[in-house]
Amino acid sequence: MKNRNIRENMPTIAKYIVLALIAGYVALLMMNVSGSRKPFEEISAAVSGVLDMEILTEQDAQALKRNFGLNSSDYEGVLYYASDSSMSAEEVLLILVREDSQIRQVTDALEERVESRLGDFEGYAPEQVKILEDARQSVRGKYIFFAVSEDAQRYLEMFADSL
Amino acid sequence: MLFSSITFLFFFLPVVLVLYYLIPAKGKNIVLLLASLLFYAWGEPVYVILMILSICLNYFCGRELQEREDDPRGARRSVIFAVAANLLILGFFKYYGFLLNTVSALLSVDIPYRELPLPIGISFYTFQAMSYILDIYWKKAQPQKNILYFALYICMFPQLIAGPIVRYADIERQLTQRKFSVRKIGQGSRFFIMGLAKKVILANTAGAVFEQISASPASSLSVMTAWIGCICYAFQIYFDFSGYSDMAVGLGKMFGFEFRKNFDYPYTASSITDFWRRWHISLSSWFREYVYIPLGGNRCSPARNILNLMIVWSLTGMWHGAAWNFVVWGIYYGIILVMEKYVWGVFVEVLPKAAAHIYTGVLVLVGWVFFFSPSLGYAVRYLLAMFGAGAGFADARGGFLLITNWLLLILAVLCSTRAGIILFRRALGLARGKKARMAVETAAYMALFFISVAFLVTDTFNPFLYFRF
Numbered sequence: 001m002k003n004r005n006i007r008e009n010m011p012t013i014a015k016y017i018v019l020a021l022i023a024g025y026v027a028l029l030m031m032n033v034s035g036s037r038k039p040f041e042e043i044s045a046a047v048s049g050v051l052d053m054e055i056l057t058e059q060d061a062q063a064l065k066r067n068f069g070l071n072s073s074d075y076e077g078v079l080y081y082a083s084d085s086s087m088s089a090e091e092v093l094l095i096l097v098r099e100d101s102q103i104r105q106v107t108d109a110l111e112e113r114v115e116s117r118l119g120d121f122e123g124y125a126p127e128q129v130k131i132l133e134d135a136r137q138s139v140r141g142k143y144i145f146f147a148v149s150e151d152a153q154r155y156l157e158m159f160a161d162s163l
Numbered sequence: 164m165l166f167s168s169i170t171f172l173f174f175f176l177p178v179v180l181v182l183y184y185l186i187p188a189k190g191k192n193i194v195l196l197l198a199s200l201l202f203y204a205w206g207e208p209v210y211v212i213l214m215i216l217s218i219c220l221n222y223f224c225g226r227e228l229q230e231r232e233d234d235p236r237g238a239r240r241s242v243i244f245a246v247a248a249n250l251l252i253l254g255f256f257k258y259y260g261f262l263l264n265t266v267s268a269l270l271s272v273d274i275p276y277r278e279l280p281l282p283i284g285i286s287f288y289t290f291q292a293m294s295y296i297l298d299i300y301w302k303k304a305q306p307q308k309n310i311l312y313f314a315l316y317i318c319m320f321p322q323l324i325a326g327p328i329v330r331y332a333d334i335e336r337q338l339t340q341r342k343f344s345v346r347k348i349g350q351g352s353r354f355f356i357m358g359l360a361k362k363v364i365l366a367n368t369a370g371a372v373f374e375q376i377s378a379s380p381a382s383s384l385s386v387m388t389a390w391i392g393c394i395c396y397a398f399q400i401y402f403d404f405s406g407y408s409d410m411a412v413g414l415g416k417m418f419g420f421e422f423r424k425n426f427d428y429p430y431t432a433s434s435i436t437d438f439w440r441r442w443h444i445s446l447s448s449w450f451r452e453y454v455y456i457p458l459g460g461n462r463c464s465p466a467r468n469i470l471n472l473m474i475v476w477s478l479t480g481m482w483h484g485a486a487w488n489f490v491v492w493g494i495y496y497g498i499i500l501v502m503e504k505y506v507w508g509v510f511v512e513v514l515p516k517a518a519a520h521i522y523t524g525v526l527v528l529v530g531w532v533f534f535f536s537p538s539l540g541y542a543v544r545y546l547l548a549m550f551g552a553g554a555g556f557a558d559a560r561g562g563f564l565l566i567t568n569w570l571l572l573i574l575a576v577l578c579s580t581r582a583g584i585i586l587f588r589r590a591l592g593l594a595r596g597k598k599a600r601m602a603v604e605t606a607a608y609m610a611l612f613f614i615s616v617a618f619l620v621t622d623t624f625n626p627f628l629y630f631r632f
Contacts, residue, residue, distance in 0.1 A: 011226035018220040019248060025212060026255065033209055034277035037260075100280050141278045163277070 035141010036163035040077030040096045043143065046162035047094050048079060050155060055090050056081040068093070068109045074102065076142070089117050089128040092155055093146040106144050110137055117148070164205040166355075166410045167362050167619060175202065176414075183418060184343075192315050192338070195418060202320040203284070210282035213252075218314045220248060221292040225306040225313070228299045242300040246293055253289045256282055261485030284324040286482060288317050290449055295331040297453055303332045312338045321414035325407050327425040327445035330452070334420070341419040351416030353608055358409030360611045363618040365578060366402035368571055369395045372564065377535070381544035382553055387561030389548040393528045395568075396535050398575040401430065404443070430579045433519035434511045435499045435526055446482070450475050465505060472504075473497045483534070488542055492533040499526060 036043065048058075059080040061072040072078040076098050082091035095106055114135055121128040136152040138145045138159065145159045164171050179198040186194050204211040224245035231237040260278050267274045295316065298304040307313040316338060322329055376384065376392030384392070408425035415422045425445050432438035439447050451460075458471045473494070480493015503511060511519060529546065536542035547553060565572075577583040591604050 008230045011223045011230060015220055015223040015227060015244075018216055018223060022213070022216045022220065022252065025216060029209070029279055030277050034279050037276055037278060103280070139280075141280060 033140065034163075035143050038163065040079075043096075043159070043162050044077065044079040044094055047092070047145070047155065047159050048081070050158045051081055051092055052149075052151065055083050055088065055149075056092060057084055064093075067091075068106075068113050070095075070106065070109050074098070087125065087128075089121055089125075089132050090149045091147075092149065093144075094159065095144045097142045097144065100142070103139055103142075103144060107137070107139065110144075110146050114148070164202050166407065166414075167359055167615075169616075169619060172359075172616070172619075180417060191419075192312055195319065196311055196315045199315065199318045199320040199323060203318060203323060207283050210285075213282055213285075214288060214318060215314075217249075217252060217288065217292060218317050219310070221245065221295060221317070222307070222310050222313045224248070224296055225299050228296070229306040238300060242296060245296045249289050249293050249296075253285060256285055258481075258485045287326050287328055288323060290328050290446075291317055291331070294328070294449065294453065298330065298332045304335045307335075307338070319415075319420075321418070321420075322411040322422060325404070325411075326443075327408055327411060327422055328449050329422055329445070330449070333423065337420050341421075343419045347419065348417050351413040351418075354409050354413030354416060356413075356608050356612045356615070358406040358411075358413060359615045361402040361406030361409065361578065363615045365571070365575055366399050366406055367618065369402065369575060370399040372568055372571070373399055373535075376564070381541060381548045384545075384548040384553045385555050385558040385561050386549060386551050386553065387557040388564060389545060389553060390528075391561060391564050391568075393531060393545075393549060394572070397430070397528055397531050398572075398579065400531065400534070401426075401579055402575070428579065428581060430524070430527070431520070431581070432523050432527075433514075433516065434503055434508070434523055435496065436503050436508070438523055438527060439496070439500070446479070450479055454478060469501050469505070472501050476500065486538075488533050488536050488539050491539060491542070492530060495530055495533060 059067075059082050061078075063082065064070050064072050064078060064080050067082070070078075072080075075095050077094075077096040079094040080091070081093075083089075093110075097103055097106060114132055118129060118132050121132065131148055131150055131152065134152060135146065135148045136156040137147075138156055140160070140163055143159075143163070145156060147155045149155060164175060166172075175198075179194070182198075183191055183194050200211060200215075203214060207214075224241065227241050228238055228245075231241055256279060260276065263274050263276050295304070295307075295313070299306050307316070316329070316331060316334060319329075373392050373395040376388055376395070381389070405426040412422050412424065423445065425443060427441040427444065429438050429441035432441055455471055455475045458474060459467055460471065461468050463471070476493045476497030477490060478493070479496070480489045480491070483489045483492070502508075511522060514522065529549075532545050532549070533539075533542050536545060574583075577586065587607075591600060591607060593603075
């Protein structure tokens with residue numbers, strides 16, 4: 001009788017366990033994947049505040065188009081810093097997309113950019129190849145962050161904290 | 164992963180098909196399930212876990228309903244719990260930002276919140292899960308004992324991302340018994356190629372024209388340009404979504420499944436009621452089966468019937484997206500359908516055919532303006548431009564667009580009516596003899612496939628419009 005009761009109640013117990021797992025999973029998502037409704041100016045100010053301005057300088061829409069093939073007017077906000085030296089691969093890009101469907105377009109462009117830069121530096125600038133291989137990329141909601149730098153991890157953390 | 168991607172066409176699909184047909188019957192569902200999970204995880208590596216948890220939740224809710232089949236009150240509690248849990252998950256991912264924005268606007272305070280991207284296909288698979296629960300509760304289907312088979316029903320890759328929404332009762336038997344044949348694979352391939360061509364040749368090309376027009380401020384558009392833009396969007400969304408549905412039906416056939424058709428030449432409809440019998444049929448029938456009829460349908464007073472219709476159409480609008488323009492779009496159709504039923508439907512029925520098509524076409528095009536607009540304000544401005552309050556009646560830009568896209572527009576009109584398929588079949592029929600006809604047909608489909616691939620290679624990333632729902 002007791003066994004039968006347990007068997008009958010198994011689906012009920014299991015559904016509550018799954019529901020608890022869903023709640024926990026959503027909490028994890030909120031902590032690690034969620035984006036922010038904060039204005040772009042606030043996030044970009046926080047990110048640009050920690051960048052090494054001796055190496056990086058702010059770039060314009062033409063540079064974004066040239067290097068990533070992206071039109072800055074397609075997005076809600078763009079912050080792009082890169083080194084002016086042709087011997088350095090350092091760059092930091094922050095984009096706020098208008099629609100979720102643009103995320104893929106941007107992440108594809110980032111992937112292509114890394115590949116193309118690896119092609120540029122491979123064979124003669126191993127330290128630049130290393131930072132390209134360790135490039136940091138993060139998609140949080142509609143924000144996309146990308147950094148190629150020795151400090152990429154620190155920049156990424158600043159971006160995550162600013163959300 | 165997109166059906167219209169090189170990775171899917173030349174790697175994923177051939178590998179899965181070969182594995183599927185090499186493996187004995189018992190293992191086919193497992194192969195298809197694993198392929199479906201991989202297909203979803205390819206684009207949504209984070210949310211595949213959410214889908215698996217949703218599968219588990221609904222599976223156990225179904226089993227609980229089975230345990231309580233002799234206890235109506237307990238079963239009722241269980242079904243309410245299951246439906247509420249599904250709606251809560253869907254509501255959280257799809258509507259909570261919209262809700263907070265609305266509250267912020269009403270209270271004039273800024274409520275900051277963290278937002279999550281919308282899991283692809285969540286509206287489709289949640290509706291399928293609810294169909295399973297309700298079909299069991301209403302004893303239209305038996306609970307699935309094998310969780311892997313149930314998981315396959317929820318996440319089968321051909322229809323996972325953008326439908327058609329398959330009702331559990333329709334597919335229950337096919338999960339364990341379905342027929343495979345070379346003929347069926349051939350039929351499926353034809354559906355798939357036709358859908359692919361609709362998407363990459365017609366939808367994407369019409370979409371490029373629409374994008375070009377909608378990038379300009381609505382007030383700068385002439386009547387001519389605004390209508391061309393709206394017509395191009397109407398063709399884009401039709402060929403995009405019906406193309407996807409054709410591909411889904413075709414893939415289903417290749418794996419031995421039969422899905423119901425989702426579109427039936429909706430732009431040839433002679434009234435809005437008729438249009439909704441032909442457009443996104445699986446969604447309309449879901450709402451009819453699980454919302455409209457339980458609310459009382461039309462077996463009630465006219466006042467109650469009108470309320471039922473308005474509830475269903477507001478929900479249909481909301482289902483498409485968490486934004487006021489979708490709500491207005493749903494209510495717009497609700498009002499027209501009520502009017503056709505109770506006020507002017509009898510007059511529409513006696514209209515000459517051409518007039519009935521114009522009446523339907525204009526109302527559908529006006530409806531699309533609410534659908535494609537990023538905000539209600541933009542929709543109003545665009546509508547004003549369509550009716551003369553923009554930059555005059557005609558301009559050089561409108562003329563240029565017409566001259567450069569006349570072929571696209573003719574092709575789109577032909578392919579959105581039966582005329583296109585009749586012409587295609589007649590052309591094939593010119594070949595004499597069965598073998599010759601088969602050879603010509605194969606060559607025609609192969610040509611269509613390679614033209615589509617050529618379009619794909621040169622095109623940018625172009626997801627299906629219904630992915631965002």
